Amino acid sequence: MADVKIQDIRKSYGAVEVIHGLNVTIEEGEFVALVGPSGCGKSTLLRMIAGLEPINGGTIAIGDRVVNNLPPSKRDIAMVFQTYALYPHKSVAENMGFALKVANVDKAEITRRVAEAAEILSLTEYLDRKPRHLSGGQRQRVAMGRAIVRDPQVFLFDEPLSNLDAKLRIQMRTEIKELHQRLKTTTVFVTHDQIEAMTLADRIVVMQDGRIEQVGTPLDLYDNPANEFVATFIGAPSMNLLSAEMGDGKIRIADKLFDGPSGSGKVKLGVRPEHLILAEDGLPMEVKVVEPTGSETMVFLKFEGQDVTAVFRERHAFKSGETIHLQPDPAHVHFFDAQSGERLR
Numbered sequence: 001m002a003d004v005k006i007q008d009i010r011k012s013y014g015a016v017e018v019i020h021g022l023n024v025t026i027e028e029g030e031f032v033a034l035v036g037p038s039g040c041g042k043s044t045l046l047r048m049i050a051g052l053e054p055i056n057g058g059t060i061a062i063g064d065r066v067v068n069n070l071p072p073s074k075r076d077i078a079m080v081f082q083t084y085a086l087y088p089h090k091s092v093a094e095n096m097g098f099a100l101k102v103a104n105v106d107k108a109e110i111t112r113r114v115a116e117a118a119e120i121l122s123l124t125e126y127l128d129r130k131p132r133h134l135s136g137g138q139r140q141r142v143a144m145g146r147a148i149v150r151d152p153q154v155f156l157f158d159e160p161l162s163n164l165d166a167k168l169r170i171q172m173r174t175e176i177k178e179l180h181q182r183l184k185t186t187t188v189f190v191t192h193d194q195i196e197a198m199t200l201a202d203r204i205v206v207m208q209d210g211r212i213e214q215v216g217t218p219l220d221l222y223d224n225p226a227n228e229f230v231a232t233f234i235g236a237p238s239m240n241l242l243s244a245e246m247g248d249g250k251i252r253i254a255d256k257l258f259d260g261p262s263g264s265g266k267v268k269l270g271v272r273p274e275h276l277i278l279a280e281d282g283l284p285m286e287v288k289v290v291e292p293t294g295s296e297t298m299v300f301l302k303f304e305g306q307d308v309t310a311v312f313r314e315r316h317a318f319k320s321g322e323t324i325h326l327q328p329d330p331a332h333v334h335f336f337d338a339q340s341g342e343r344l345r
Contacts, residue, residue: 001028001029001153001154001184001185001186002028002062002063002064002076002153002154002186003025003026003027003028003030003062003063003186004025004026004049004060004061004062004154004186004188005025005026005059005060005061006022006023006024006025006026006045006049006058006059006060007023007058007059007060007061008021008022008023008057008058008059009021009022009023009045009048009055009057009058009059009060010022010055010056010057010058011041011044011048011053011055011056011210012056017056017210018041018044018210019041019044019045019048019210020209020210020211021057021058022045022058022210022211022212023212024205024212024215026186026188027186028186029184029185029186030186030187030202030203031180031187031189031200031201031202031203032187032188032189032201032202032203032204032205033188033189033190033191033196033197033200033201033203033204033205034046034188034189034190034191034205034207035190035191035192035193035194035197035204035205035206035207035233036192036206036207036208036213036233037192037208037233038192040207040208040209040210041207041209041210041211042190042192042205042207043158043159043190044210045207046156046158046188046190047158048060049062049077049154049156049188050072050075050077050079050156051067051070051071051072051074051075051077052072055068062075062076062077062153062154063153075154076152076153076154077152077153077154077155077156078146078147078148078150078152078154078155078156079147079155079156079157079158080140080143080144080147080155080156080157080158080160081143081158081160082158082159082160082162082163083163084131084139084140084142084143085143086131086139086142086143087131088130088131088132089130090130091127091128091129091130092118092123092126092127092128092129092130092131092134092142092145093114093118093127093128095131095142095146096114096117096118096123096142096145096146096149097110097111097113097114097149098146099146099149099150100113100149100150110149113149113151114127114145114149115127116149117145117148117149118145120145120148120179120182120183121141121142121144121145121148121175121179122141123138123141123142123145126138126142135168136163136164136165136168137164137168137171137172140160140161140164140172141172141175143160144160144176144179148179148183152185153185153186154185154186154187154188155185155186155187155188156187156188157176157187157188157189157190158190159190159191159192160172160176160189161173161191161193161196162191162192162193169196173196173199173200176189176200177199177200180200189201194233194234194235194236195236197218198218198222198234199218201218202217203215203216203217204216204217204218204221204234206221206229206230206233206234208229213226213227213229213230214226214227214230218234221234222234222235224343225239225270225334225343226342226343227336227340227341227342227343228241228268228270228336228341228342228343229341231270231334231336231343235272237273237298237309237311238309239270239271239272239273239334240270240271240272240273240276240308240309241268241269241270241306241336242268242269242270242271242303242306242308242328243266243268243304243306243338244258244266244267244268244269244335245265245266245267246260246261246263246264246265246266246267246335246344247263247264247265248264249261249262251267251269251335253269253283254283254304256282256283256327258328258330258333259330260335260344260345261335261344261345263344265337265338266338266339267335267336267337267338267344268335268336268337268338268341269328269333269334269335270333270334270335270336271328271329271332271333271334272332273298273309273310273311274311274313275328275329275332275333276308276310276311276326276327276328276329277326277327277328277329278312278324278325278326278327279325279326279327280325281325281327282325282326282327283303283325283326283327283328284303284323284324284325285301285302285303285308285310285323285324285325285326286301286302286303286321286322286323287299287300287301287318287319287320287321287322287323287324288300288301288302288320289320290316290318290319290320292315295313296311296312296313297311297312297314297315297316297318298310298311299311299312299316299318299324301324301326308326310326
């Protein structure tokens with residue numbers, strides 16, 4: 001295991017800079033997820049750590065070595081891609097041990113490592129099969145096994161679950177988390193799915209336009225977002241943002257007042273869907289769509305032309321077109337500057 005230090009990393013394509021001086025340290029044994037919308041630079045950053053993409057400035061260190069100029073094979077990392085990239089004519093065992101064979105590792109050692117990885121991943125009974133005889137989840141486990149047998153200092157995952165169906169993604173999330181808890185190898189995991197990041201990672205790095213917006217534990221990002229972007233990106237359904245006015249330490253929405261920060265001007269009041277409470281003196285909202293899921297009821301509403309989502313653990317028989325009154329829980333409201341998007345409180 002080793003830590004990964006990224007210092008002032010920059011990446012340009014011609015005159016266009018796409019990674020803007022990023023700084024983050026991934027501690028030894030830590031599981032860190034890089035998240036953000038498509039095109040934010042998370043996969044580019046992962047490929048720079050792997051050595052698959054050259055950098056234009058800054059340093060990347062794995063353990064006590066600066067690896068800027070080292071090829072991927074010398075960085076002691078193993079990467080699992082979105083596509084399984086398995087050799088169709090080779091067996092599971094041959095696929096898992098191929099990199100060791102190329103490195104001239106003793107045949108008995110290859111057999112031992114492959115058997116050990118297969119046991120961890122419940123692949124022992126499939127070692128003689130070809131990839132075409134495996135399910136999508138089993139193929140992804142083979143790709144993970146190919147990484148495990150190398151016993152690297154760092155695992156790099158590039159959206160490994162995006163090709164799987166919803167049920168299989170949940171199963172594989174659990175398997176990846178159990179794998180990390182067992183091996184405790186430093187792991188960097190790229191995903192656009194914030195639920196994957198929330199459930200898997202020790203810490204999350206939220207990126208946008210080649211910059212880091214916030215780094216923190218999943219619950220810290222959920223409870224204390226640094227700005228409007230993080231507030232709406234982390235959490236599903238995303239946080240509601242309601243236009244409001246600030247003045248004299250109060251926040252006004254319609255005819256309702258909330259305690260707020262000092263200052264004056266336009267702000268956004270943020271409240272998560274589960275923190276909207278039914279109250280007779282709440283804000284009047286028109287019901288648009290009701291989605292009962294069994295365990296909870298999701299309600300989509302309109303308030304002064306703004307879309308609002310509420311989630312209730314209780315079952316309610318709301319009807320489309322009905323007006324209900326919802327009160328943001330004062331203990332769980334957030335305030336953001338309407339122009340900069342930065343958090344005020």
